[in-house]
Amino acid sequence: MEFNGPSQDAILTDPKVIGKSTRRIDGPLKTTGTAPYAYERHDVVPNQAYGYVLGAGIAKGRITAMNLEDARKAPGVIAIVAATEHEPVGSSDFNHAPLFGGRKIAHYHQAIACVVAETFEEARAAAAMIRTSYEPEDGTYDLAKVAPSAELEKGGWGDARSDRGDFEATFGAAAEKLDQHYTTPDESHAMMEPMATIAAWDGDRLTVWTSNQMINWGKESLASILSIPEDKIRVDSPYIGGGFGGKLFVRADAVMAALAAKAAKRPVKVMLQRPLIFNNTTHRPATIQRVRIGTDKQGRIQAIAHECWSGNITGQDGENATAQTNHMYAGDDRMTASYVTQLDLPEGNAMRAPGEAPGHMGLEVAIDEMAEKLGMDPIEFRILNEPKTMPAHPDRKFSERHLVRCLREGGERFGWSKRQAKPASVSDGRWLVGMGVSAGFRGAPTTKSAARVALDGNGGAKVTTDMTDIGTGSYTIIAQTAAECLGLPLEKVSVVLGDSAFPVSSGSGGQWGAASSTAGVYAACIELHRSIAQKLGIDPQTIRFEDGRVIGAGKTVPLSDLGQLAATGEIDFGDYKKGYDIGTYAGHFCEVGVDRYTGEIRIRRMLAVCDAGRILNPLSARSQVIGAMTMAAGATLMEELAVDKRFGYFVNHDLASYEVPVHADIPHQEVVFLDTPDPYSTPLQAKGVGELGICGPTAAIANAVYNATGIRVREYPITLDKMIDQLPQV
Amino acid sequence: MDDRDLAVSRRGVLAAGAASVAVSQVPLSRAGAADSTAKPAQQAVRLSVNGKAHDLTLDTRTTLLDTLREHLQLTGTKKGCDHGQCGACTVLVNGQRINSCLSLAVMHQGDEVTTVEGLGTPDKLHPMQHAFVEHDAYQCGYCTPGQICSAVAVLDEIRKGVPSHVTSDLTGTMQPTNIEMRERMSGNICRCGAYSNIAEAMAQVAEG
Structure with a gap:
């Protein structure tokens, strides 16, 4: 089914299941420990052996020798796959750093061996007996040092450069100007479930039970990496313990498990040990950003520029923090540019809202700074500069955009009128208290997605698709969609996900999953409607589905009478969308307290008001947003992969030293969804929301810290050591 | 290894230490005297x-x-x-x-x-498991069993009057306040960020 015009389906006039707050259908499994994650699938194949991955001890250079003798003799050892004894594996469209094989080391903790043994303890002990010597080479690890030689990004997620009018001239002549730099550090996804895979060969057929967000990409990649045909591979990933972009791509766990299983001639399970993950897998690259804004005396933006410098192992694509700037504020003369330089750190790749998440940490603080320069309220400054069409491409209309409402209604709910514009003027005992605001933008991409819907002959239906649920609530919104379309109660619908044997879906990434995969299920249901209509001799235009029955042409037939009828459908999105700027928008608010003696920052309140299309399940959508607000708190106040510029690796590669927010850091969080379905987005008028939540709370926190203290920290994370010498006199 | 790795500095020691955590940096000469073929105890x-x-x-x-x-x-x-x-x-x-x-x-x-x-089991949930489902106090579900075990124990600790870092009155009856629960739960990381909902699920169970 091609979606090539605004949605008008009658299903949406009075939905009974879609849009209702619905407990997750997988909740009883997840809360009782009975949902099986990749490493836990004892039942799928017998005789599983344990693999333990060894990482390189240098960042760049060559392995000169690997002594495997003791490890091979160690008790319980079945096989060892070692880089020096194995040709480099292939690459794929989705992988940049080499995953395994050969003597060349491209980054620290690159996989160099996998030891297979009867038990985990034996595999780990034997891995420690491998002795590797290296010939290190000098590498480039310092972004700030090499940034001046960076070139325009190639092949990234957004526009490498965009220009409209004459930015330089207009900025030069502007009445009021801001020109500031901001830096964001390298960050790690740090999802709770480590990358893990069980691999088993049956002749030339490979099955991997793994933890991956994108089943079909995974299948394609494994085929290309291992040089085997795609149709010989099955990927299964029904439960995924978090991804945030870190599991978009096949990583060393899957590759090593497959190679090790071949060598051991039996199934092998591999979990990347936590200290390996930070350097072995991908991360969000650090950025250096420059924002320039020029306005007239009344605060109307006339010129705006956002530039970003980042680095990556490819030297091609990095973290494009300018991505949101083309969509957000008016201004006739403008430019954005994303420059990338080559670094020998581990591979940088997508992490939740790539580009836009750190982009807001620059742009939305610059907006706050500019408002203060102008003596304007930061909400009013934003509203004054709300564009009528997409600012970088004025011929593109907005489909639905309610950013002004997000800011206004958010301000009222949050008590913004009580904010003191003068920093460091509100106290609560030892705490300096401040409020901050940020606008939020994240695109609303959609992509092709298919599903199969089958009646079970007993009045129920089963949906199968290779879509994944990475905590996002896919199981439930897919069940809601099928229940709505087939007139069934939710409990009559079962959903099976994550198996490459099923129709290919959008997968989970880029905030496209919820909107695209439910559109695919809708398409399958429409196909099923057609088959049922044909079978019963009812006009497909008039057929209705209510309370487990099919109604039309004077007939009422229970679904259970139709046998095991099934249909596969696919949604494809037509070109018509290209004429519109389809986005999601938010107003983010935060109140912080800063200890006037120590500079300790505590978040007191957070609010997000979101405009993100039809909200399919407000309960799980809210969880997406509060989760993103929590990750935003981490990005603003604590998260930083510390680069050792001498040895070329991330030093703090575990969960104690890479600090993420914990319970004590996060107070009650409020989320409000505006009722703003977008007919231009999908047949269900839905958009994603999981990445919108991390676009802006960062800057709202940073702006609140400034409002509390009068100290503007432009180098994230904002930690007390950057503030303590500037705190107001007690 | 080149001689950069032999230079003794705090950073160098840290780097070597970090590498050894991930079992990747053993000198080429035999490091220990232990017999690698010895059967595990x-x-x-x-x-x-x-x-x-x-x-x-x-x-x-x-x-x-x-x-x-x-x-x-x-x-x-x-x-x-x-x-x-x-x-x-x-x-x-x-x-x-x-x-x-x-x-x-x-x-x-x-x-x-x-x-x-x-x-509890899917058909017969423990009240804490039920509260987690009701409040959507999880997303990916991977930290959830640990959160639930901790949450059950935390309420028990508070009932028994075991103090925490944020307990203001060590002699009075301890209350399951929001901050008291959050402090005690802080060893259980949830990267999906369900903390706000977990606190509400726990509050519901604490109130009975």
């Missing part, structure tokens, strides 16, 4: 898990976590870090919560272990 241990007795003979290096997950195939208890840094492996031992990854199974002779599977 085995020891018998009797554990009660969720009310059921198990007599096991284990490699003494086996953690309680891996005993549960790999030997008893009770995979509800999760491995997030294997280092005591994330709390995903939290179980109750004789009623007290511990990180099962930081504890060897052979240290638990005769102990009563309760895992998330022992609290």
Whole structure:
């Protein structure tokens, strides 16, 4: 089914299941420990052996020798796959750093061996007996040092450069100007479930039970990496313990498990040990950003520029923090540019809202700074500069955009009128208290997605698709969609996900999953409607589905009478969308307290008001947003992969030293969804929301810290050591 | 290795230390005298898990976590870090919560272990499991068993008057306040960020 015009389906006039707050259908499994994650699938194949991955001890250079003798003799050892004894594996469209094989080391903790043994303890002990010597080479690890030689990004997620009018001239002549730099550090996804895979060969057929967000990409990649045909591979990933972009791509766990299983001639399970993950897998690259804004005396933006410098192992694509700037504020003369330089750190790749998440940490603080320069309220400054069409491409209309409402209604709910514009003027005992605001933008991409819907002959239906649920609530919104379309109660619908044997879906990434995969299920249901209509001799235009029955042409037939009828459908999105700027928008608010003696920052309140299309399940959508607000708190106040510029690796590669927010850091969080379905987005008028939540709370926190203290920290994370010498006199 | 690695500096020591954590940096010459072919020591241990007795003979290096997950195939208890840094492996031992990854199974002779599977089942949820479902106090679900075991133990600690870092009155009756619960739950990381909902689920159970 091609979606090539605004949605008008009658299903949406009075939905009974879609849009209702619905407990997750997988909740009883997840809360009782009975949902099986990749490493836990004892039942799928017998005789599983344990693999333990060894990482390189240098960042760049060559392995000169690997002594495997003791490890091979160690008790319980079945096989060892070692880089020096194995040709480099292939690459794929989705992988940049080499995953395994050969003597060349491209980054620290690159996989160099996998030891297979009867038990985990034996595999780990034997891995420690491998002795590797290296010939290190000098590498480039310092972004700030090499940034001046960076070139325009190639092949990234957004526009490498965009220009409209004459930015330089207009900025030069502007009445009021801001020109500031901001830096964001390298960050790690740090999802709770480590990358893990069980691999088993049956002749030339490979099955991997793994933890991956994108089943079909995974299948394609494994085929290309291992040089085997795609149709010989099955990927299964029904439960995924978090991804945030870190599991978009096949990583060393899957590759090593497959190679090790071949060598051991039996199934092998591999979990990347936590200290390996930070350097072995991908991360969000650090950025250096420059924002320039020029306005007239009344605060109307006339010129705006956002530039970003980042680095990556490819030297091609990095973290494009300018991505949101083309969509957000008016201004006739403008430019954005994303420059990338080559670094020998581990591979940088997508992490939740790539580009836009750190982009807001620059742009939305610059907006706050500019408002203060102008003596304007930061909400009013934003509203004054709300564009009528997409600012970088004025011929593109907005489909639905309610950013002004997000800011206004958010301000009222949050008590913004009580904010003191003068920093460091509100106290609560030892705490300096401040409020901050940020606008939020994240695109609303959609992509092709298919599903199969089958009646079970007993009045129920089963949906199968290779879509994944990475905590996002896919199981439930897919069940809601099928229940709505087939007139069934939710409990009559079962959903099976994550198996490459099923129709290919959008997968989970880029905030496209919820909107695209439910559109695919809708398409399958429409196909099923057609088959049922044909079978019963009812006009497909008039057929209705209510309370487990099919109604039309004077007939009422229970679904259970139709046998095991099934249909596969696919949604494809037509070109018509290209004429519109389809986005999601938010107003983010935060109140912080800063200890006037120590500079300790505590978040007191957070609010997000979101405009993100039809909200399919407000309960799980809210969880997406509060989760993103929590990750935003981490990005603003604590998260930083510390680069050792001498040895070329991330030093703090575990969960104690890479600090993420914990319970004590996060107070009650409020989320409000505006009722703003977008007919231009999908047949269900839905958009994603999981990445919108991390676009802006960062800057709202940073702006609140400034409002509390009068100290503007432009180098994230904002930690007390950057503030303590500037705190107001007690 | 080149001589940069031999220069003694705090950073150099840190780097080498970090590398050895991930078992990747052993000098080419024999580091230890231990015979690599020696059979691992085995020891018998009797554990009660969720009310059921198990007599096991284990490699003494086996953690309680891996005993549960790999030997008893009770995979509800999760491995997030294997280092005591994330709390995903939290179980109750004789009623007290511990990180099962930081504890060897052979240290638990005769102990009563309760895992998330022992609290409730999909058809018969424990009140805390039910509250987690109702408040959507989870997303990916991987930290959830640890959060639930911790949450059950935290309310018990508060009932018994065990103080925490944020307890203001050590002599009065302890209350399950929002901050008291959050402080005690801070060893259980949830990267999906369900904290606000977990606090509400716990408050509901605490109020009865």
